[in-house]
Amino acid sequence: MESYDQKKAWLDEILTTILSKGSIPQGYKPAVPAVVDEFVRTSHSPHPARLSKTYVEPTNECNLNCRTCVRNVWQEPLGKMSDAVFDAVIDGLKAFWPSPTVFFGGFGEPLSHPGIVDMVSRAKQLGSRVEMITNGTLLTAEMSRRLLDAGLHMLWSSLDGTTPESYSDIRLGAELPRVVKNIAQFRDVLNTGFDAQLGIEFVAMKRNIDDLPAALILAYNLGAKHFIITHVLPYSTDMIDQVIYSRGLRDVGYPQPALPKPEGNDVNGQAVAAALRDMKITLAGNNRQTPLDHCPFVVGESGAVRWDGGLSPCVPLLHSYVSYPVERERFSRSWIIGNVAECRLDDLWHTPQHIAFRERVLDFKFSPCTKCGGCEMSENNEKDCLLNTFPTCGGCWWAEGAIRCP
Ligand code: SF4
Ligand code: SF4
Ligand code: SF4
Numbered sequence: 001m002e003s004y005d006q007k008k009a010w011l012d013e014i015l016t017t018i019l020s021k022g023s024i025p026q027g028y029k030p031a032v033p034a035v036v037d038e039f040v041r042t043s044h045s046p047h048p049a050r051l052s053k054t055y056v057e058p059t060n061e062c063n064l065n066c067r068t069c070v071r072n073v074w075q076e077p078l079g080k081m082s083d084a085v086f087d088a089v090i091d092g093l094k095a096f097w098p099s100p101t102v103f104f105g106g107f108g109e110p111l112s113h114p115g116i117v118d119m120v121s122r123a124k125q126l127g128s129r130v131e132m133i134t135n136g137t138l139l140t141a142e143m144s145r146r147l148l149d150a151g152l153h154m155l156w157s158s159l160d161g162t163t164p165e166s167y168s169d170i171r172l173g174a175e176l177p178r179v180v181k182n183i184a185q186f187r188d189v190l191n192t193g194f195d196a197q198l199g200i201e202f203v204a205m206k207r208n209i210d211d212l213p214a215a216l217i218l219a220y221n222l223g224a225k226h227f228i229i230t231h232v233l234p235y236s237t238d239m240i241d242q243v244i245y246s247r248g249l250r251d252v253g254y255p256q257p258a259l260p261k262p263e264g265n266d267v268n269g270q271a272v273a274a275a276l277r278d279m280k281i282t283l284a285g286n287n288r289q290t291p292l293d294h295c296p297f298v299v300g301e302s303g304a305v306r307w308d309g310g311l312s313p314c315v316p317l318l319h320s321y322v323s324y325p326v327e328r329e330r331f332s333r334s335w336i337i338g339n340v341a342e343c344r345l346d347d348l349w350h351t352p353q354h355i356a357f358r359e360r361v362l363d364f365k366f367s368p369c370t371k372c373g374g375c376e377m378s379e380n381n382e383k384d385c386l387l388n389t390f391p392t393c394g395g396c397w398w399a400e401g402a403i404r405c406p
Contacts, residue, residue: 048358051096051349052301055315055405056089056123057081057106058113059307064135064173068160068203070107070235074321077308080113085309085341090122092345099126103406105133105156106304106318112138117146124151132156133201133406135171136179144186148194156199156226156406157183162214170208180222187223199226199406205242230404233397234324243325245402295399298361303349310336311348313357315405316398317391325370325397331380335391357391366394370402 059080062071093100102123104110111134113119123130131154132147139157147155159179161167167176183198190196200219202212212229219227234240297304297314305311306318317335324330338348348354360366367377367384369392377384384392397403 046299046301046362048298048355048362049350050301051093051100051303053101053103053303054089054093055103055106055302055304056086056119057108057305057307057318058104058110058116058119060106060108060319061112062109062135063112063137064109064171066135066171068170068205068232068235068239070233070319070321070323073235074319076319076321079307081119081307081309082341083115085305085307086115086119086122088309088340089305089345090126092340092349093126093128095344095346099128101129101131102126103131103133105131105405106306106315108307109135109138111143117143117150120147120152121150129153131406133158135174136182137174139179139182139186141182141185141189144182144189148189148196152196154197154199154226155186156201156228157186158201158203159183159215159219160203160211161208162211162218166208166211170203170205180218183222190223197225198223199228200224201228201230201406203230203232204244205232205239206244207242209244226406228404228406231397231402233403235321237324240324240327294364295361295393295396296401296404297398298358305340305345306336309339309341310334311338311340311345312336313354313361314398316396325395326374328374329379330395333381333390360388361393364393364399366392369395370397370400 059078060071060076061078061080062069065072093102104116104119104123110116110132116132120130120132130150130152132152133156136157136159139155157179158171159167160170161176164176167179168174171179187198190198200215200222202208202215204212216227231245232239232242234243295314296302297316303311303313304315304318310318312318312335316332320332320334322329322331337351337354340348365386366388367386369378369384372378375385378395381391381393381395383389384394386394388394393399398405
């Protein structure tokens with residue numbers, strides 16, 4: 001029988017393969033908490049017209065200035081969601097049953113919106129599950145209690161480094177000890193009897209990948225039940241060399257990360273099955289049965305509302321921005337179906353153009369731009385070589401599973 005350490009070693013190898021696609025960083029020895037990642041997904045076949053989760057962007061303003069942030073380079077106007085827009089969001093969501101999960105997040109810091117506690121409370125009153133992501137800097141003990149009292153079910157906090165230096169090197173303007181203290185306070189309040197959970201998000205790149213093992217341990221010690229690892233999408237040329245992926249996982253030239261069959265009778269199969277027994281692990285955002293090249297937002301029956309009321313099919317299409325995946329410049333133009341302050345959210349959601357787009361995404365007959373050498377069509381999301389027109393998704397790294405949102 002394999003020892004516990006040997007079983008863990010198998011898992012370490014799997015995780016390392018996922019992250020580095022074969023090039024194992026020096027000294028990389030992750031210790032894995034009991035639950036690495038429990039990626040929420042629907043158990044039924046996704047329907048293009050169903051709305052199960054709504055990402056609501058309270059603001060695209062933020063108190064930090066992270067190296068990784070798209071806000072450093074984009075040309076988008078900044079603002080906070082008004083009461084009128086949020087009223088329209090709540091009103092529109094009433095048309096859906098069961099009440100969609102409301103996830104407060106997007107591009108910006110939700111806790112910098114002065115009305116965020118009331119927003120959580122009103123989403124909860126709808127009967128929705130309520131989640132949020134924060135950079136953790138504004139998460140005081142008082143704020144933790146107010147959020148939990150308001151009905152928050154799940155709080156995600158970003159934690160991209162485990163030493164004050166490595167953390168502050170990425171999260172410019174933030175201090176690790178303070179953020180860790182804030183998350184610990186949230187855990188302590190949560191443990192006074194609230195039915196809620198904590199998750200940690202780690203944005204993996206060259207400058208912090210050595211911190212990943214310690215980040216897993218830190219998350220575990222902070223009481224996190226979920227841990228999501230995402231690659232970085234470089235939004236500026238100086239971030240290009242931080243990327244630790246190259247092309248899509250189905251590149252012919254790269255080894256395919258594969259889990260050994262868990263039910264096997266051989267020693268290895270038994271060891272892996274034992275190691276994975278308590279874990280729900282996803283590979284690049286997908287479980288083992290799901291092919292890559294699927295959109296986590298459309299498959300997850302999600303939509304997104306921008307701070308100004310613009311409704312999009314997904315978080316990446318909320319804003320326009322340039323990025324440099326695999327060193328090639330790509331301009332992704334936002335797609336706003338309409339504004340919920342001017343037209344009911346449920347009416348916008350069901351427009352034929354939007355439903356047709358979601359059907360197209362579920363089929364995913366887009367050109368495989370994340371795996372291709374590139375051409376001028378891959379420089380934006382206007383059209384592709386399979387004659388798809390705006391917005392095209394073949395160059396989307398969320399669909400590839402490299403970039404992930406909770
Ligand atoms: S905390 Fe998030 S929104 Fe704020 S600067 Fe950092 S990456 Fe951007
Ligand atoms: S594939 Fe990407 S761009 Fe297309 S709908 Fe999904 S997340 Fe949005
Ligand atoms: S659109 Fe261009 S980059 Fe995308 S798959 Fe076709 S040839 Fe390749």
